[in-house]
Amino acid sequence: MKIRLVDYGVANNFGDYIEINRELKQFPKLYKSILAHELKHTHKSFSLFDLKIDVKNKISIIELFKFMMTRPKTWTQALPLYRVFGIIVCIAIGQFQ
Numbered sequence: 001m002k003i004r005l006v007d008y009g010v011a012n013n014f015g016d017y018i019e020i021n022r023e024l025k026q027f028p029k030l031y032k033s034i035l036a037h038e039l040k041h042t043h044k045s046f047s048l049f050d051l052k053i054d055v056k057n058k059i060s061i062i063e064l065f066k067f068m069m070t071r072p073k074t075w076t077q078a079l080p081l082y083r084v085f086g087i088i089v090c091i092a093i094g095q096f097q
Contacts, residue, residue: 001039002017002018003020004018004019005019005020006019006020006022007021007022007073008021008074008076009073009074009076009077010034010068011024011035012038012077013038013041018038020038021071021073021074027067029060030059030060030063030067033058036058037057
């Protein structure tokens with residue numbers, strides 16, 4: 001699967017590719033655990049299996065919190081993404097994929 005480094009959010013799996021914040025490369029342990037988490041997700045926009053993955057998250061919440069608190073662009077991760085006619089729309093940053 002292709003990995004795209006981005007300047008916003010933390011990470012998202014879009015089925016064909018994963019977007020992950022480029023600044024996570026400075027935190028190898030956190031980067032690896034987030035990438036492993038995203039690779040477990042299905043290619044569907046939502047499923048109960050994906051919800052279980054998020055609930056059983058093995059990412060260090062403390063490390064993730066520290067990372068996000070010093071990088072406001074990562075806060076978009078907490079905002080909803082919507083799939084509209086096959087297009088991913090993030091209302092928060094006005095981005096279309």
